[in-house]
Amino acid sequence: MNGLAIYIHIPFCRRRCAYCDFASTAGLEALIPAYVDALAREIAAQDRATVPTIYLGGGTPSLLTPAQVQAILDACRAAFDVDPAAEITMEANPGTVDAAYLPALRAAGVNRLSLGVQSFADGELALLGRIHTAAQAVAAYDNARAAGFANVSLDLVYGLPGQTLADWSRSLDRAVALCPDHLSLYALEVHGDTPLGRRIAAGDLPAPDDDLAADMYELAEDRLAVAGFMHYELSNWATGNDAACRHNLTYWRNEPYRGLGAAAHSWIDGERRWNVVDPGDYIARLREGRPPVAGREAIDRAGEMAETTFMGLRLLQEGISLARFRARFGQNLLAVYREQVRELEALGLVAVDAERVRLTRPGRLLGNEVFARFVAG
Ligand code: SF4
Incomplete structure (x- = not known):
């Protein structure tokens, strides 16, 4: 893919999930308008480039109003040459979108929705500390289709404490029955400094079983092959080449991308660079006209070759x-x-x-x- 992929990080969540160690904060939603202004400033300061994909990730981007999403995309269109056929993805939490939100989001220009479903079992969702139920996830999916989203991805997580192969099989079947265009399946990673990690360390919950998680992965490979999905990346399946996530292909091919917003990382011109993590710090820097960059690292040719090789191996059909x-x-x-x-x-x-x-x-x-x-x- 030619051009520069754009990632935009939205670091706000309504509540922290029990397993999460991503760059996100809960309880700071009042900062969102100022954060969107700061993003627009950072976007406006970028060099002009052709942009084939934009990805709004988080955190919970669906805490933004459609008008705020529109403002960010308008800023991108003013600063970059955004391909009229660009893939524009937004991650959405099923607990934050309703039937009125999704058509407005589609009208704002988002054309691919990635729904963080995680599980179709309410007990598992409660264990994970998610803010939504399985029924809300199904409603979000149906509302997305009704709103005209032709490209919908679902995220699921497996290897949960106490989850059996049969439990996982049921969630997978519910996902397949919805006929999504794309599925991302992740093994649960337990981090010690999270509520879930502390419960496991205290013996309150069983530790994840790696062998069982491997069985779950193989079950998914077999089940999704029968359902007609192409396993194109280690953790990602699509209904065909056209449904593969074009934005994420940039990462796996180790091609250039610019990350904007708090905690966002970039890889461009032989350099990796990352922004300050704290949203308040990020907003203050942009207001004062200071760059939000917290660090940068030059990647030499040997490093770039190694990264291109091991990232490319994640692509199961394309490989290197x-x-x-x-x-x-x-x-x-x-x-x-x-x-x-x-x-x-x-x-x-x-x-x-x-x-x-x-x-x-x-x-x-x-x-x-x-x-x-x-x-x-
Ligand atoms: S919604 Fe996502 S980013 Fe936010 S706390 Fe939960 S897992 Fe973390």
């Missing part, structure tokens, strides 16, 4: 294209990583053909071990 690697770096991937690829091939974790290197099915379950070889290399 040998031709694309050569065009980008002027070198043969199979020569640069001769030892790593030979060893991983011998272990049955990657497969090499004339065009590309890809993870095998066993390799998908050991992805982090595979990626670590390239980081070390």
Whole structure:
């Protein structure tokens, strides 16, 4: 993909979920109008670029009014050459959208909705501290379709404390029955400094079982293949190439993106850069005309090659294209990583053909071990 992908971070949530360690805050919704103004200033200060995708993530972007979303997208259209056919995604929490909200969001220009469903079992949603029920998630999905969203993705999480394979199977079936265009399935990561992590540490809840989580992943692979989904990235399935998330493909292909807003990261011109995390600090800096950048790091060529390789391996069909690697770096991937690829091939974790290197099915379950070889290399 050519051009610059734009990520916009909205760090506000109504309430913190029990498992969350993302850059988000609860109880600061009063800051949203000032935050939207600050975002518009940061956007206006960017160099002009062609923009094929915009992604509003969080936090909970659906705490913004449609008019605020419109203001952000208008600022993007003024500062950048936004492709008229751009993919414009917004994450939405099913507990924050109603039948009136979604048509207004669609009219504001959002054309892809990513719904944070997480589970179709109310007990699991309560355990996770989510602010919505399964019925609200189904209503949000139906309202999105009624509002004209032709591209809807659902997020689910598996490997919850006490969750059985049968529980997971039921949630998956409910998701498939809705006929979404895209599914993102994540294994629960337990962080010690969250309410869920503390309950597990105290012995109040069982720790997640990695073997069971692997069984859940394989169940999803099989079930979604039968349902006609293409497993295109380790954690992502789409009904076809057109339904793959174009914005996230930028990350997996290690192509340039600009992150705007508190805590947002960018990767452009050989440099990684990140903004201040605190929304109040972010707003104050933009008001005072100071850049919100908190840090930057140059990535050398070897680092860029390694990142391009291990991020690209996440793409299960596309893998790392040998031709694309050569065009980008002027070198043969199979020569640069001769030892790593030979060893991983011998272990049955990657497969090499004339065009590309890809993870095998066993390799998908050991992805982090595979990626670590390239980081070390
Ligand atoms: S809605 Fe998302 S970002 Fe907000 S607290 Fe829950 S998991 Fe974290």
